[in-house]
Amino acid sequence: MxxxxxxxxxxxxxxxxxxxxxxxxxxxxxxxxxxxxxxxxxxxxxxxxxxxxxxxxxxxxxxxxxxxxxxxxxxxxxxxxxxxxxxxxxxxxxxxxxxxxxxxxxxxxxxxxxxxNPELAQDRAKEYYELKGYPKEWIDKRIRGINIRQKLTDEWKKRGIQEQRDYAILTNEISQATFGVPIKEHKQIKGLDPKFKNQNLRDHMTDLELVFSMLGEQLTTEVTRKKDAQGFPKNAEAAKEGGAVAGRARVDTEQSLGIKVVSGENYLDTPKKKITKK
Structure with a gap:
């Protein structure tokens, strides 16, 4: 969590x-x-x-x-x-x-x-974000993203991925393919300090960023299952592929709406009820 x-x-x-x-x-x-x-x-x-x-x-x-x-x-x-x-x-x-x-x-x-009892964990997470002042719509997406993330990590565990370092590398592969920037750079864009290890990028994402983050990880889960990826190299390929599909959807969205999905907005000022711009 x-x-x-x-x-x-x-x-x-x-x-x-x-x-x-x-x-x-x-x-x-x-x-x-x-x-x-x-x-x-x-x-x-x-x-x-x-x-x-x-x-x-x-x-x-x-x-x-x-x-x-x-x-x-x-x-x-x-x-x-x-x-x-x-x-x-x-x-x-x-x-x-x-x-x-x-x-x-x-x-x-x-x-x-x-x-x-994962449902209890979700209830506590929801209560936590409510106390921090996040909007209800954002909280719903965040909790959904946690569920999707858990399913993906469960797949990785079953397929030989055990080390935290490998989880971090695979996550970065998905994120870079989805958003066009690695996690470290994404944090910097939002004004987060990489040396603060517990500043969670997802807790500072906009609604749109959360949607594409979920899409990248859900697609990676589907690719991983379809190809029955085993071991780190094959799972890395699946991560890149799943993220790339989400990345193409992001590019289409940006071109259609004339916006950038990756945003400098963050929630550093919570518990205020609004997102702040960097």
Missing amino acids: DKDNALVVFQGKDIRRTWFNEEWWFVAVDIIAILTESTNPSGYLKDMRRRDEGFAQGWGQIATPLSIETKGGIQNLNCVSTKGAFRLVQSIPSPKVESFKLWLAQVGYERIQEIE
């Missing part, structure tokens, strides 16, 4: 989190602030790393800088996965640690529920 930034509450306190690599990542200093009641959680974290050599050496594996919305705009903040959060709290002397661990387990359980 694709999600952007969100707040989650622990004992009445907000913890910022973001969806990255198919799991929730939590802002490390928010966890520290709640468990320690420190007025300077960043300084507390520095002291932790200074006191605990093992913790300091493993920090690069525990935390990952991700883009988070702050009062001063989007910033790169150190975030931890559920596993990383458990490691983080081991180094914090606080009576709240055990209740926090239980809370983390509940958050993880909700994700398991979503995996077992």
Whole structure:
């Protein structure tokens, strides 16, 4: 599932989190602030790393800088996965640690529920986008796109595609053939920063871009099945072919309507109820 930034509450306190690599990542200093009641959680974290050599050496594996919305705009903040959060709290002397661990387990359980019940995942995704201020028509397309994407990745899994890197390459092949630009350039056109790994391009697409994104992936699924593509090279060929068919439809649309489908419009200013132009 694709999600952007969100707040989650622990004992009445907000913890910022973001969806990255198919799991929730939590802002490390928010966890520290709640468990320690420190007025300077960043300084507390520095002291932790200074006191605990093992913790300091493993920090690069525990935390990952991700883009988070702050009062001063989007910033790169150190975030931890559920596993990383458990490691983080081991180094914090606080009576709240055990209740926090239980809370983390509940958050993880909700994700398991979503995996077992895709409809629940869709409901939560819809609620998420509603809270972010996206229009209903856009949300309907986005949820439909998530379903189409899931069917495509299911096909890839059955056909020997396992590595995340391969998924990314195949996705880029479809996107480039569909839109005429690679994903990285598409992000730049929209004013998104490629170094922010969790800025999801699809969350900033216009309705028309979402339609063609869905078309490219649906056609790729059909080509993959028809040709019974097996292994990465054959699936890459199917991705290019499916994307190319969608790309021709895009070109026809642009010529007929006199517009460009790839747009600089984005939703960086959500939860406002309008799309902003770059």
